[in-house]
Amino acid sequence: MDVLYFAWVRERIGLPKETVETKAATVIELVEELRAREERYALAFSDLSALRVAVDQDLTDFDAPINGAREVAFFPPMTGG
């Protein structure tokens, strides 16, 4: 599964995209796995209320299922327009 990071999430983790092998069933389970990896992940995911998530390019919630998903993206609230 591809995991993508944007804006300051990308900067804190230090890369825009990585391929992750996971058995996580939901976004929050994936977040827990990533947090456990390294300090920079724990830091990036320290406050989930400051983050948004998209599964296969659709905005969703942290308890959304990710079985069969091709990509999961994490980023701060959008500031377009």
Next chain:
Amino acid sequence: MDVLYFAWVRERIGLPKETVETKAATVIELVEELRAREERYALAFSDLSALRVAVDQDLTDFDAPINGAREVAFFPPMTGG
């Protein structure tokens, strides 16, 4: 005093502008004088709720004073935009 007519008021009365000698103190007194002149005026002024009036180029009411006014204009509700 110049009296101006626009849109269908102009068409019913048959002229865009005329100079009127009047002692009318208010718009409605002027309307009564005009109505008494000829059938085409009576017709044009038959339903005041379908008319608007401007005194010296400011929209106003039929009971507005016209002493010292340079021009009074009668027309239907506006349909710009």
Next chain:
Amino acid sequence: MRVIVQEDAFDGGAELNAFTAAQSNMGAIVSFTGIVRDVAAGLKQMDIEHYPGMTERALEQIAADAMTRWDLGDVLVIHRYGPLHPDEPIMMVATASKHRKDAFEAADFLMDFLKSRAPFWKKEQTFASNDWVASKQEDEDALKRW
């Protein structure tokens, strides 16, 4: 603030670009363009009559009211008169503000007042008739929003 009343056609895109280029540090530009629409199916021509002198005065007053009520950098109003044809632009307004809310509301306000308080009258020539456009109660009601 600029108010233009003219018979000639205008280039809405060029006007929008000129208006935008003249602003300084305004984040939001809203424009409205009104186009002659063939409501009757068979419209040949629309004639717009106006009240020279009062028209400019009324539009300037409406534009000044908008500048007072919202935080605007600038306002543009262009309105044509004379003979027009289907799909030709009749008029446009543009507003510039730091914030999108002010730009949107002010443009909406300008249109509502311009519609019912500026001295223009439309007459529609179709193949069958030649009638003055009646004012709509909903346009009068729209003024109560402000």
Next chain:
Amino acid sequence: MRVIVQEDAFDGGAELNAFTAAQSNMGAIVSFTGIVRDVAAGLKQMDIEHYPGMTERALEQIAADAMTRWDLGDVLVIHRYGPLHPDEPIMMVATASKHRKDAFEAADFLMDFLKSRAPFWKKEQTFASNDWVASKQEDEDALKRW
């Protein structure tokens, strides 16, 4: 309905004219243009990051929602990414409708959703700092209007 995501600058006036010319019997055209504003006083550059693929998808969904909710003839959305400078246009939306109310409301709606639901992130480079723009609660609250 047309959604464009690009790095290059665009000509807002030319886009408005092309959009207007493509309509048939639409009486009301509304446009909104967003311009890079120097909020911090000293802005050198604004960088816009986006999520290729999801961006187009999100904008198309927002435009389609507007077409469903209002009586519109057409919708245009243009949004840039990459490095931008003060007074450059960031994005524009345009709506065409028979009626001014629909054109205004739909453009206002598009802006609210584009602001908080399309995957763009702004970073402001000033002479002193280089910070991601924080989202505003008022922008999130604005969505509740619809």
